[in-house]
Amino acid sequence: MKWSIHAALAALACLFTSSLWAADLLVEAESFTDHGGWKLDTQFISEMGSPYLLAHGLGTPCQDAKVDVTFPAPGKYHVFVRTKDWVAQWDAKGSPGKFQLAINGKPLEETFGTQSADWFWHDGGEVEIDKTNVTLSLKDLTGFDGRCDAIYFTTDFSAKPPTSGSQLAKWRKQKLGITEDVKSEGPYDLVVIGGGYSGMGAAISAARMGCKVALIQDRPVLGGNGSSEVRVWAMGLIRRGKYPRIGEIIEEFADRAKKSPGTFEEFGDEQKEAVVRAEPNIDLFLNHHANHLEMKDGKISSITAFDTRTSQVRQFNGTLFCDATGHGAIGALAGALYDQTDKGRMGMSNMWRWDEADHETTFPETPWALDLTMKDFPYPRDHHGQWFWESGFDKDPLHGAEAIRDWNLRAVYGAFNAMKNREGASKHKNAELTWLAYIGGPRESRRLIGDVVLTQDDIVDKREFPDGCVPSTWSIDLHYPKKEFADKFPENPFISIAVHDQRVDRAYGYPVPYRCFYSKNIPNLFMAGRCISVTHEALGTVRVMKTCGMMGEVVGKAASICKIHDCSPRDVYQDHWSEMDELLKLPGQARRETVTAEIEMPKVLLPASNYGPPTGLNPAKLKGIVVDDRQAEKSGKWSEGTGLKGYVGHGYLYAGEKGAKVRFPIKIEKGGKYEVRVAYLPHENRSTDVSVSVSGKQAKASQTINMQQDPPIDGGFISLGTFPFEAGETAFVEIVGSGKGNAHADAVQLIPVDSK
Structure with a gap:
C-alpha cells in the first residue's frame, strides 16, 4: 500500500514536473538561414498570419532549406509542422506538396503536406534529440509547391499549438521570446507603404523635393507587378499632356521588356533598388510587412511593420502617409472610406514561360492539377503564358488570395501536363517549364475614396478638372472570363479576355485629377496606384504601371508642399495649387536638399514635349x-x-x-x-x-x-x-x-x- 502511494505520488510529481518544466522550441520558416531552392512567400501574411517557405520547383524537387538550432535540452520531443495540403480544398487527387523534415540529415517517418485543406499543425510524431545543437532540413519531394510555416518541438506530450487567429499570434510571440522591443524609426515627412511603381514614384519625388522619406516594401525587390517576380511590363505613356515632365522619374527605372512575361534581367530589379538607394532622403526597408497603425486626432501617427525574415518590429512615425499597397491596406486599417466591386472584378494573373531544351525532357503527371487538354487553353505563343492566365473574378481578392494563386498554379501545371504527357507530347518533346510566377499579379481589390471619384464617363467625355495632372493613355481595359475556355470551369475560369473602350485619348492622355490621390476622411493619407479614387470602369485605364508611377510623382511633390505649409493633402488643392502647378512643371531630376532649400536643376534637360520621347525604337x-x-x-x-x-x-x-x-x-x-x-x-x-x-x-x-x-x-x-x-x-x-x-x-x- 505504501509503495502504491509513493508510486502514485512519484508519478504525479513527474507529471507535474514535466508539464511545468516542459522544454520546447518554435522554429519559424522565415528564420531558415539557407532557403536552398525554397522561396519565402510573404504575400498572404494578412490571410494566414505569417510568411512561409514554398517549394516552387516547377516539378523538380527543390534543394533543401536548412537552419541550425539549439534545443533547450536533450530528450524526447513531440514535433508539429504547420502546413497544409494545398489542393485538398478542391478534393483533388494526390498531394503535390509533399515534403519531409530531417534532423541532422535523418528524415522523420511522417510525410508532410498531405493533410488538411487549411493551415494546421501536422503531427510529426516523436523524435529523440540526443544533443542540443541540431540542423533542421526541409526536404522537398515533388517540386510542386509544398509549404512550411513553422516547426514546433515540445516535451509536453499533451500540448498542441493554437491553430489560427490572435491566439496563434500571441502564442508565437511567447514561444519566440519576442518582447515589445519595437524599434522606432523617423520621424519622417512621408512614409510610403508599397514599393511598386507608384510607391517608388512617390518616394523618389518627395525625396528630391526635400522630404525625409521611409519606403516600406514587403518583398526583397522593388517594382511590385513590374518586378522580376511578377513580370508585368511597364505600360502607359509618359511625358505628355499639360505636365509633360511628369514621368521622367519613372523612366529612370522602368523596364524595357520586349514581352510580358519577359526575362529576369529585363525587369532590372537591381536598377530599381540602385535608383532608390541613390537618394539620401530615402530610408529603404525591404522585407517589411506593415500590419498595424496608430491614430491620433483622426490622423495616422505611425505605421508598424515587421521584418519578414527576423520578426523585428519597427514603428515608423511620420506626418504624412501614402498607401501604395495596391490593396488599399493602410487605408482600410485607418478606417478610410473605400469601395470594392463584389462581382465581375478583374482577377489575378500568374504568368509563365517554357523553353526548348537541347534534349528530350520529362514532366511528372499532375492528377491533382486542372484536368486539361490542349483545346482547354490558348496555346502559349512565343513560349509565354501571358496576362490572360487570370482567375479569381468573383473570389475574395483579399482573404481568398492564396486560393486564387493556387488555382492559377493548378491551371498552368495542368496545361503543361497536356503539352508534355497528353496530346501535345509529340510536338513538345524538348519543352521544359522554366518560369511560373508564384507571386500573383492582382489587378483589383479595394479602391480608396477621395474628394473626386473618377468615372468612365469623366474620361470618355474628357471632363476637365482644374487639378487634372496625370495623363492616362491606356484604353479602358476591363477583363472578363473568356467564354470559350470558361465552360469547363465555370466556378473559377482561368483564361480572360480584355474588353477595350478605345475612347481614351491615347496620344495626349486624359488628365486624372489630383483629388483622386488623397483620402476623403483620413486627413494625412495619400494614395497612389490601383487603389486610388476611381470606379471599377475607370480603373481599367489608370491601373497600368507607368501611369501608377506618375501618380506617385504627383503625390511626392504634394507632400513637399504639405511640409512647407504644415497643411493637409486637401489644402494643397484648395489653397496652394499655383505652387503645385509650378512643381509639376519641374524636370524629374530637379532636387533640393530640404523643402526650404533652393531647387537645383539638372545639368542636362530632356526636351519637353507634349507627346514625350519615343517609347519604342527611335x-x-x-x-x-x-x-x-x-x-x-x-x-x-x-x-x-x-x-x-x-x-x-x-x-x-x-x-x-x-x-x-x-x-x-x-x-x-x-x-x-x-x-x-x-x-x-x-x-x-x-x-x-x-x-x-x-x-x-x-x-x-x-x-x-x-x-x-x-x-x-x-x-x-x-x-x-x-x-x-x-x-x-x-x-x-x-x-x-x-x-x-x-x-x-x-x-x-x-x-x-x-x-x-
Missing part, C-alpha cells in the same frame, strides 16, 4: 528615311496600340475592318534606288493576308503579308523590294486590311542602295 536613329504611323494618313477605324513591344516611335496602328487603309507619304530628297521596308509586329490575332503596295513615279509593286509570322529583318521589318525614286517626288506605301484579323501599321523605312 526613328531618328534608324537608317535612311523613316516615316512613322503618326505621320501617315488613315481611313477606316484604326486603333493605336503599345502592347506589343519592339514598335517604332510611340506605338503602332491596328484595324480589323475590311478596307481600312493607312498611307505613308515619303518625301524623296535625294534621287536613287532605295530598299523599301515595312515594320509590323506579329500576333495570333493579326491577318494572314494584309495588302501592302508601293507607288511612285517609277515604283509600282504590291504584295500580301502574313502578319502572324515574324518579320524576317531585325527590328521587325519586311522588305517590299528595291525601287528607283526621283529627287523631290513624294512616294507612298499603303497598307490595307482584309477584315480577316487585324492589319498592323507601324512604320516605313527607305534605305538607299549604293550603285555598283
Whole structure:
C-alpha cells in the first residue's frame, strides 16, 4: 500500500514536473538561414498570419532549406509542422506538396503536406534529440509547391499549438521570446507603404523635393507587378499632356521588356533598388510587412511593420502617409472610406514561360492539377503564358488570395501536363517549364475614396478638372472570363479576355485629377496606384504601371508642399495649387536638399514635349528615311496600340475592318534606288493576308503579308523590294486590311542602295 502511494505520488510529481518544466522550441520558416531552392512567400501574411517557405520547383524537387538550432535540452520531443495540403480544398487527387523534415540529415517517418485543406499543425510524431545543437532540413519531394510555416518541438506530450487567429499570434510571440522591443524609426515627412511603381514614384519625388522619406516594401525587390517576380511590363505613356515632365522619374527605372512575361534581367530589379538607394532622403526597408497603425486626432501617427525574415518590429512615425499597397491596406486599417466591386472584378494573373531544351525532357503527371487538354487553353505563343492566365473574378481578392494563386498554379501545371504527357507530347518533346510566377499579379481589390471619384464617363467625355495632372493613355481595359475556355470551369475560369473602350485619348492622355490621390476622411493619407479614387470602369485605364508611377510623382511633390505649409493633402488643392502647378512643371531630376532649400536643376534637360520621347525604337536613329504611323494618313477605324513591344516611335496602328487603309507619304530628297521596308509586329490575332503596295513615279509593286509570322529583318521589318525614286517626288506605301484579323501599321523605312 505504501509503495502504491509513493508510486502514485512519484508519478504525479513527474507529471507535474514535466508539464511545468516542459522544454520546447518554435522554429519559424522565415528564420531558415539557407532557403536552398525554397522561396519565402510573404504575400498572404494578412490571410494566414505569417510568411512561409514554398517549394516552387516547377516539378523538380527543390534543394533543401536548412537552419541550425539549439534545443533547450536533450530528450524526447513531440514535433508539429504547420502546413497544409494545398489542393485538398478542391478534393483533388494526390498531394503535390509533399515534403519531409530531417534532423541532422535523418528524415522523420511522417510525410508532410498531405493533410488538411487549411493551415494546421501536422503531427510529426516523436523524435529523440540526443544533443542540443541540431540542423533542421526541409526536404522537398515533388517540386510542386509544398509549404512550411513553422516547426514546433515540445516535451509536453499533451500540448498542441493554437491553430489560427490572435491566439496563434500571441502564442508565437511567447514561444519566440519576442518582447515589445519595437524599434522606432523617423520621424519622417512621408512614409510610403508599397514599393511598386507608384510607391517608388512617390518616394523618389518627395525625396528630391526635400522630404525625409521611409519606403516600406514587403518583398526583397522593388517594382511590385513590374518586378522580376511578377513580370508585368511597364505600360502607359509618359511625358505628355499639360505636365509633360511628369514621368521622367519613372523612366529612370522602368523596364524595357520586349514581352510580358519577359526575362529576369529585363525587369532590372537591381536598377530599381540602385535608383532608390541613390537618394539620401530615402530610408529603404525591404522585407517589411506593415500590419498595424496608430491614430491620433483622426490622423495616422505611425505605421508598424515587421521584418519578414527576423520578426523585428519597427514603428515608423511620420506626418504624412501614402498607401501604395495596391490593396488599399493602410487605408482600410485607418478606417478610410473605400469601395470594392463584389462581382465581375478583374482577377489575378500568374504568368509563365517554357523553353526548348537541347534534349528530350520529362514532366511528372499532375492528377491533382486542372484536368486539361490542349483545346482547354490558348496555346502559349512565343513560349509565354501571358496576362490572360487570370482567375479569381468573383473570389475574395483579399482573404481568398492564396486560393486564387493556387488555382492559377493548378491551371498552368495542368496545361503543361497536356503539352508534355497528353496530346501535345509529340510536338513538345524538348519543352521544359522554366518560369511560373508564384507571386500573383492582382489587378483589383479595394479602391480608396477621395474628394473626386473618377468615372468612365469623366474620361470618355474628357471632363476637365482644374487639378487634372496625370495623363492616362491606356484604353479602358476591363477583363472578363473568356467564354470559350470558361465552360469547363465555370466556378473559377482561368483564361480572360480584355474588353477595350478605345475612347481614351491615347496620344495626349486624359488628365486624372489630383483629388483622386488623397483620402476623403483620413486627413494625412495619400494614395497612389490601383487603389486610388476611381470606379471599377475607370480603373481599367489608370491601373497600368507607368501611369501608377506618375501618380506617385504627383503625390511626392504634394507632400513637399504639405511640409512647407504644415497643411493637409486637401489644402494643397484648395489653397496652394499655383505652387503645385509650378512643381509639376519641374524636370524629374530637379532636387533640393530640404523643402526650404533652393531647387537645383539638372545639368542636362530632356526636351519637353507634349507627346514625350519615343517609347519604342527611335526613328531618328534608324537608317535612311523613316516615316512613322503618326505621320501617315488613315481611313477606316484604326486603333493605336503599345502592347506589343519592339514598335517604332510611340506605338503602332491596328484595324480589323475590311478596307481600312493607312498611307505613308515619303518625301524623296535625294534621287536613287532605295530598299523599301515595312515594320509590323506579329500576333495570333493579326491577318494572314494584309495588302501592302508601293507607288511612285517609277515604283509600282504590291504584295500580301502574313502578319502572324515574324518579320524576317531585325527590328521587325519586311522588305517590299528595291525601287528607283526621283529627287523631290513624294512616294507612298499603303497598307490595307482584309477584315480577316487585324492589319498592323507601324512604320516605313527607305534605305538607299549604293550603285555598283
